[in-house]
Amino acid sequence: xxGCQIDPNVIRPIRFxxxxxxxxxxxxxxGQEIWLDYIDYQGVAEAIRSxxxxxxxxxGVAAAIxxxxxxxxxxxxxxxxxxxxxxxxxxxxAATRPTxxxxxxxxxxxxxxxxxNLDRSVxxxxxxxxxxxxxxxxxxxxxxxxxxxxxxxxxxDGARVLTHCNAGALATGGYGxxxxxxxxxxxxxxxxxxxxxxxxxxxxGSRLTAWELQKDNIPVTLICDxxxxxxxxxxxxxxxxxxxxxxxxxxxxxxxxxxxxxAVLAKEHNLPFxxxxxxxxxxLSLSDGSQIPIEERSAVEITHLxxxxxxxxxxxxxxxxxxxxxxALVTAIITERGVAxxxxxxxxxxxxxx
Ligand code: MRU
Numbered sequence: 213x214x215g216c217q218i219d220p221n222v223i224r225p226i227r228f229x230x231x232x233x234x235x236x237x238x239x240x241x242x243g244q245e246i247w248l249d250y251i252d253y254q255g256v257a258e259a260i261r262s263x264x265x266x267x268x269x270x271x272g273v274a275a276a277i278x279x280x281x282x283x284x285x286x287x288x289x290x291x292x293x294x295x296x297x298x299x300x301x302x303x304x305x306a307a308t309r310p311t312x313x314x315x316x317x318x319x320x321x322x323x324x325x326x327x328x329n330l331d332r333s334v335x336x337x338x339x340x341x342x343x344x345x346x347x348x349x350x351x352x353x354x355x356x357x358x359x360x361x362x363x364x365x366x367x368x369d370g371a372r373v374l375t376h377c378n379a380g381a382l383a384t385g386g387y388g389x390x391x392x393x394x395x396x397x398x399x400x401x402x403x404x405x406x407x408x409x410x411x412x413x414x415x416x417g418s419r420l421t422a423w424e425l426q427k428d429n430i431p432v433t434l435i436c437d438x439x440x441x442x443x444x445x446x447x448x449x450x451x452x453x454x455x456x457x458x459x460x461x462x463x464x465x466x467x468x469x470x471x472x473x474x475a476v477l478a479k480e481h482n483l484p485f486x487x488x489x490x491x492x493x494x495x496l497s498l499s500d501g502s503q504i505p506i507e508e509r510s511a512v513e514i515t516h517l518x519x520x521x522x523x524x525x526x527x528x529x530x531x532x533x534x535x536x537x538x539x540a541l542v543t544a545i546i547t548e549r550g551v552a553x554x555x556x557x558x559x560x561x562x563x564x565x566x
Pocket of ligand 1: 469
């Protein structure tokens with residue numbers, strides 16, 4: 213199978229190589245850069261569940277590849293039987309993480325292809341699905357670059373930009389969404405300094421955002437999550453830009469836990485709060501953010517740091533992985549098809565229909 217061209221200087225978390233897939237184990241960064249091999253859909257499902265790969269668009273890419281692995285290994289000559297088994301494989305992949313809608317979007321795209329081609333032979337379906345998975349993988353980086361260019365004019369020269377979690381190359385097929393806008397601003401010749409929230413409890417900010425920006429020589433300063441308000445009050449932050457896991461039709465945004473807090477702080481300090489996400493992150497089937505399923509993760513992420521116990525045995529813990537920022541706190545939503553501002557219900561529907 214042909215794959216993406218591999219340039220060692222470009223950060224991409226997922227590679228195709230000779231019919232198998234490799235993923236950069238994001239749980240081990242920044243200490244170790246370890247690529248894990250995947251050859252079947254069960255392995256890919258586990259990689260998504262255990263956060264070897266994470267970030268909404270990257271989860272979608274991984275799911276598409278996983279679905280193709282599953283399809284490739286189905287043993288039947290009947291297209292109907294093939295599709296029945298393929299749907300079951302997609303169900304396993306869909307059950308990995310509930311919030312990032314890109315997962316369901318990518319699986320639906322794979323299933324739609326198969327559904328529309330049931331008059332073809334199983335062999336043809338398998339080849340077609342391989343191409344579809346490859347297209348999803350390669351499109352993602354292209355869309356991020358387009359999105360970056362669409363949003364970079366919102367970032368002034370000299371801006372100090374706060375970001376939360378990791379919405380970068382590592383969270384996508386490459387380049388990133390929120391960090392894609394920052395990369396595009398830097399490529400346009402602007403000086404941009406990034407302030408990265410460390411993003412408790414999984415530390416995507418300190419482990420991943422700091423790592424990838426440092427690798428790209430983009431100035432980045434790491435802060436604890438609870439410092440953002442202080443820096444804003446001192447006039448040391450000019451705007452905020454984050455990614456999204458799912459955006460409801462009215463512009464309410466689900467993103468990494470702590471995003472809502474940052475948005476409230478930005479409002480209090482009259483700072484623009486931007487969300488950068490591809491169209492595939494917009495879920496027009498949900499009228500508002502209260503309908504977005506929020507993943508609850510293991511208490512161990514909060515009670516422990518590696519092997520070290522930080523909280524008393526048996527303590528009651530809540531660990532929602534995402535929160536919802538109401539549309540009223542969002543200054544603009546940047547997509548690869550343009551920037552939505554104002555009446556999100558109308559503007560997002562128009563962008564999605566383009
Ligand atoms: O739990 P994660 O690391 O998958 O959460 C990731 C985020 O919340 C990102 O901000 C979001 O997926 C956007 S990635 C371009």
